[in-house]
Structures are given as structure tokens and as C-alpha cells.
Amino acid sequence: MSLIAKVTSPGPQKPLGDVLRVPLGIDVWEVKPDHLILRGTEAQLERLSRMGYLVEQLEDVERHLSAFATAAAAEQYHSAASLEAELRQLAEARPDIAELKEIGRSIEGRPILALRIGDRRGGVPKLLFMGCHHAREWIAVEVPFLLAKELVERADEAPIAGWLTSGEVWVAPMVNPDGHEYSRTAQRLWRKNRRRNDDGSFGVDPNRNYGYMWGILDIPTSSHVPSDETYVGPRAFSEPETQAVRDLVGCERFAGVITYHSYTQLILYPWGYAEKPVPDVQHREQMVGMAEEMQTLMQGVHGKVYVPQQSSQLYPTAGDTTDWTYGSYGIPSFTIELRPRTFQEGGFILPPGQILPTWEENRPAVFRFIEQLLAAPVA
Structure with a gap:
């Protein structure tokens, strides 16, 4: 039986961070200052108790699934x-400024798509927005898609028209289409791609x-065990999904990147691999x-x-x-880790009534990001 559990420390002799360093095969959902929310088997949770x-x-996973x-x-x-159909419609509606590009193919042969939006003048700054590295994070598809939709449909309006004249925006809403499809048809909480491991x-x-x-x-959050949720793979860029992103970034040399995930409502910046901050003070202060600023803009919409925090502060x-x-x-x-804040609100299974509000609160932040890095005047 798979269970959702809350884990707390009995005292300073048992820091919560140590749980994230023990090879238990657990699925970490939330990391808070005073507790963790995990998904695990009864045996895994019993081992934590013995430690x-x-x-x-808190709840049986099946009950959580039946509710959301x-x-x-x-x-x-x-x-x-x-x-794919809706991205194609956007490209066909405005072929003067939108082009649908296949940047790669998944393990199972599905296209990995990116919509390029802009005048294609050459030598202009470019930004990349991605979603759905993790299959179960469906809201992380919708937010970048809604960004692409608004940029195309309002391409002749200020300030968007100025941005698309001075630069390009690339949007790849579903980096992991195989895993996403598997989460729709077989296992809703599936996270990874669909590579068959040795x-x-x-x-x-x-x-x-x-x-x-x-x-x-x-460690549990970057595991070398193939069956674990965070399995790193047999080697760097072993997967066609990450190869597609690697090749796109290597070719286009973007001026800024946002990748959307869920959940817990965070704005994360490097490093994730180390507690130390990035060494370049100017870069660190910029990020x-x-x-x-994103936090302020987001909070101003729906509260x-x-x-905002360095990625390694999460785990x-x-x-x-x-x-x-x-x-x-x-x-x-x-x-950007999107809504909701807690698993009680749905966790990875965000109720669809929150899709539009999630985009609405992210919209001013992403527009400010575009404005800053494409350096276009705002009309």
C-alpha cells in the first residue's frame, strides 16, 4: 500500500535533512522547515520510524487520487x-511570427515541440520557457501553453509587439510527452520518462x-537506483528528451530560461547541486x-x-x-514551482478550476522577465 505521510524530527539530534540523504526510495513531495511530506510504502515509513x-x-494514495x-x-x-494540435493552430494562425519546431523525439517516438514566436530577424536575444519535465505535473504544461497563446493572439498589441520585434520567445510546454501520456492513461503520479532500464x-x-x-x-533526490523517482540515468544526456533541450539551447543561446514545475509555489535559482551560492556576485544579485520581483508581481494578483530561494534550499x-x-x-x-502549496489542495493533481488563476498570477512575472531580458521599450 502506498501512503502519504508527514515526517517530523523529534529534536536536533535527528535533523530532517538527513532523511533526504538516506537511500529509501521514497517520493519527496514537500519540504518545509519543520516537516516533510512523503509518499512511501508501509515498509519505507516503518524504517523511518525505526530511525x-x-x-x-495522513492519507492512502488511492483515496487522494479518487478525490482529485x-x-x-x-x-x-x-x-x-x-x-500539438493547438500549437499547430497557433502557428498556422500567424505564420508571420510563429513557427512550430520539432526539437526532438521522445523514447517512444513522440515529437517534442517548441513554438518559436518573433520576427526572426537574426542576432536578436531569445528566451526559452519549458514545461513538463515531470510527467505528473500537468499544470506545468498549461502555464507555458497559455503564455504562447497570449503572445501569438496579442502579437500586434503593445508591449508584446515590441518584444517580438526586438527578440524571440521559444515555448516548449511538454518536454516529457511519453511520461505525460502514461500519467494520463496508466499511472497518474508517474514522474519520469519511459526508458526501460537494465x-x-x-x-x-x-x-x-x-x-x-x-x-x-x-541521494534520494538525485538517485543512481533505476527504480527510484529521481533516477539520474546511466550517463549525462542519455535521454532523447534532454538531448533535444541540449541541442536547442546550444544552437539558439538563450538570454533567459524559465522551466515550470509543480508544486509548492516556489521561485528557484541555481545552484541545486551545492549549498554555496553562484560565485559571480553580479549574476547572483541579478537572479x-x-x-x-517575480514574487511581488505574483502575489499582487490573487494573493x-x-x-524565492536557491534551489538547494528545497533539497x-x-x-x-x-x-x-x-x-x-x-x-x-x-x-518556478506552480500551485498548489500543499498536497491537501491537490498536490500534483491541481483542480482544473485553478489553471486560469495560476496563469493569471504568473503572467505579470513572466511578462516582466521578457521585458527585462529582451530589453524592449514598453509602450
């Missing part, structure tokens, strides 16, 4: 096929498979300042608080997207 931690079983993962809710989210298990975590500091950690990761885009190219890079 001296306080473990409170309804067929009616799923219909309000994109599938890989419906996303031990018979399935999946590599795409957000642990990038080349910068790949594999230097071997911290941008994250804090939801997104917390340590090696081989993630933004460590690679910043570490290899110096690109200002952010991971």
Missing part, C-alpha cells in the same frame, strides 16, 4: 496530441539528466533580484505567495535543468 523520526500517516484525479478533471488538461524498471528523471554536475550526488539535486543552463552558458535561469 527515530516521527511519522504520521477524476476523468472530468483530466479532460480540462492537454494530452500530448491535443497540445533492471526491468522504467524511467529516467529528465530533470536529473543534464550535463552540469551530473551524477555527483547519490535573486529577479526572483524577488498567492511564491517563495539538493545534481543534473537539473537550470544548473546546466546557468553553469554551462551563464543564462539567468529559474525553476
Whole structure:
């Protein structure tokens, strides 16, 4: 039986951070200052109890799924096929400024698509927005898609017209189409891609498979065990999904990157692999300042608080997207963890009525990001 549990420390002799360093195969959902929310088997949770931690079983996973993962809710989210159809419609509606590009193919042969939006003048600054490295994070498809939709449909209005004249925006809403489709049709909480591993298990975590500091950690949040949720893969860029992003970034040399995930409402910046901050003071101050401004803009819409912090403050990761885009190219890079804040609100299964409000509160932050990095005047 799979259970959702709250884990707390009995005292300073048992720091919560140590749980994230023990090879238990647990699925970490939330990391708070005073507790963790985990998904695990009864045996895994019993082991944590024997280690001296306080473990409170909160809910059976099946009950959680029955409450949130309804067929009616799923219909309000994109599938890989419906996303492709709508991206194609956007490109066909405005061929003068929008072009749908296949940047790669997944393990199972699905296209990995990016919509390029802009006048294509050559030599202009470019920004990249991505979603759905992790299959179960469906809201992380919808926010970048709604960004692309608004940019195309309002391409002749200020300030968007100015941005698209002075630069380009690339939007890849579904980096992991195989995993996403599997989460729709077979296992709603599936996280990884659909690589068949040598031990018979399935999946590599795409957000642990990038080349910068790949594999230097071997902990529950960056695991070398193929069956674990955060399996880093057999080597850096072993997966066609991360190869597609690698090749796109290497070719286009973006001026800024945002990658969307869920959940817990965070704005994360490098490093993830180390507690130390990035060494370049100017870069660090730029990313911290941008994250804090995003927080203010987001909170001003619906009052939801997104917390800005260095990625490793959540938990340590090696081989993630933004460590690679910043570490290899110096690109200002952010991971935005979208709604909700807690699993009680749905966790990875955000009720579809919150899709539009989530986009609405992210909209001013992403528009400010575009304005800053494309350096276009606002009319």
C-alpha cells in the first residue's frame, strides 16, 4: 500500500535533512522547515520510524487520487496530441511570427515541440520557457501553453509587439510527452520518462539528466537506483528528451530560461547541486533580484505567495535543468514551482478550476522577465 505521510524530527539530534540523504526510495513531495511530506510504502515509513523520526500517516494514495484525479478533471488538461494540435493552430494562425519546431523525439517516438514566436530577424536575444519535465505535473504544461497563446493572439498589441520585434520567445510546454501520456492513461503520479532500464524498471528523471554536475550526488533526490523517482540515468544526456533541450539551447543561446514545475509555489535559482551560492556576485544579485520581483508581481494578483530561494534550499539535486543552463552558458535561469502549496489542495493533481488563476498570477512575472531580458521599450 502506498501512503502519504508527514515526517517530523523529534529534536536536533535527528535533523530532517538527513532523511533526504538516506537511500529509501521514497517520493519527496514537500519540504518545509519543520516537516516533510512523503509518499512511501508501509515498509519505507516503518524504517523511518525505526530511525527515530516521527511519522504520521495522513492519507492512502488511492483515496487522494479518487478525490482529485477524476476523468472530468483530466479532460480540462492537454494530452500530448491535443497540445500539438493547438500549437499547430497557433502557428498556422500567424505564420508571420510563429513557427512550430520539432526539437526532438521522445523514447517512444513522440515529437517534442517548441513554438518559436518573433520576427526572426537574426542576432536578436531569445528566451526559452519549458514545461513538463515531470510527467505528473500537468499544470506545468498549461502555464507555458497559455503564455504562447497570449503572445501569438496579442502579437500586434503593445508591449508584446515590441518584444517580438526586438527578440524571440521559444515555448516548449511538454518536454516529457511519453511520461505525460502514461500519467494520463496508466499511472497518474508517474514522474519520469519511459526508458526501460537494465533492471526491468522504467524511467529516467529528465530533470536529473543534464550535463552540469551530473551524477555527483547519490541521494534520494538525485538517485543512481533505476527504480527510484529521481533516477539520474546511466550517463549525462542519455535521454532523447534532454538531448533535444541540449541541442536547442546550444544552437539558439538563450538570454533567459524559465522551466515550470509543480508544486509548492516556489521561485528557484541555481545552484541545486551545492549549498554555496553562484560565485559571480553580479549574476547572483541579478537572479535573486529577479526572483524577488517575480514574487511581488505574483502575489499582487490573487494573493498567492511564491517563495524565492536557491534551489538547494528545497533539497539538493545534481543534473537539473537550470544548473546546466546557468553553469554551462551563464543564462539567468529559474525553476518556478506552480500551485498548489500543499498536497491537501491537490498536490500534483491541481483542480482544473485553478489553471486560469495560476496563469493569471504568473503572467505579470513572466511578462516582466521578457521585458527585462529582451530589453524592449514598453509602450
